[in-house]
Amino acid sequence: MTVLDVGCGAGFASLGLARLVGEEGLVIAADLQPRMLNFVKERAIREGLSNRIHIHLCSHDRIGLQEELDFTVAFFMLHEVPDIQVFLKEINSLLKPGGRFFITEPKIHVGLIAFNEMMRKAEDVGFEIAEKPRVRFGRTVLLSKSE
Numbered sequence: 001m002t003v004l005d006v007g008c009g010a011g012f013a014s015l016g017l018a019r020l021v022g023e024e025g026l027v028i029a030a031d032l033q034p035r036m037l038n039f040v041k042e043r044a045i046r047e048g049l050s051n052r053i054h055i056h057l058c059s060h061d062r063i064g065l066q067e068e069l070d071f072t073v074a075f076f077m078l079h080e081v082p083d084i085q086v087f088l089k090e091i092n093s094l095l096k097p098g099g100r101f102f103i104t105e106p107k108i109h110v111g112l113i114a115f116n117e118m119m120r121k122a123e124d125v126g127f128e129i130a131e132k133p134r135v136r137f138g139r140t141v142l143l144s145k146s147e
C-alpha cells in the first residue's frame, strides 16, 4: 500500500505505518515544518525504515503530491488546516477509488459540533462515512472514497 501520514509531526504514526506496509509498501510522511520532517528522516534511518518512508514538505494550502494513495491518516492535525474543504478535496483526489481516510481529532480542541461539521464537509467532497472507530481522547472517523 501507499499510505500518506499528513501532518506527520515527529512521525509517531509514520514509523508504525511503515512496519505495517512491509517491504513492498510506501509511507509518505508529510508536514509543513521542515524540522519535523528532519526528525522523521533521522528516526526512519535509525530504525532501518528509510527505504519505505519518504518525506514531503507541504505548503499551508496544498499537499502537492503526485502519488496515488490507498490510505491516508490525519492524526490530530485537521483543525490546524486553514481551509478544511479544500484540504479534504485534495485528499479525495489523491486517493484511489475505494481508498480510505482515517481522521482523528483531539477532543480537547475539537468539539462535537465542529467535528460533525468536518464530517459534513468530507461528505460534500465525495467521501462516505465507513466507520466511527473509538480512539482514546479523540473524535474519529474512517472515510471511504466511492468506487
Ligand SMILES: C[S@@+](CC[C@H](N)C(=O)[O-])C[C@H]1O[C@@H](n2cnc3c(N)ncnc32)[C@H](O)[C@@H]1O
Binding pocket: 006, 007, 008, 009, 010, 011, 012, 013, 030, 031, 032, 033, 036, 058, 059, 060, 061, 062, 074, 075, 076, 077, 080, 081, 082
Ligand atoms: C498536533 S501536530 C500532530 C502531529 C502528529 N500527527 C502526531 O499525532 O503526533 C499537527 C501537525 O500538523 C502539521 N500541519 C498543520 N497544518 C498542516 C497542513 N496544512 N499541511 C500539512 N501539515 C500540517 C503541523 O506542522 C504539525 O506537525
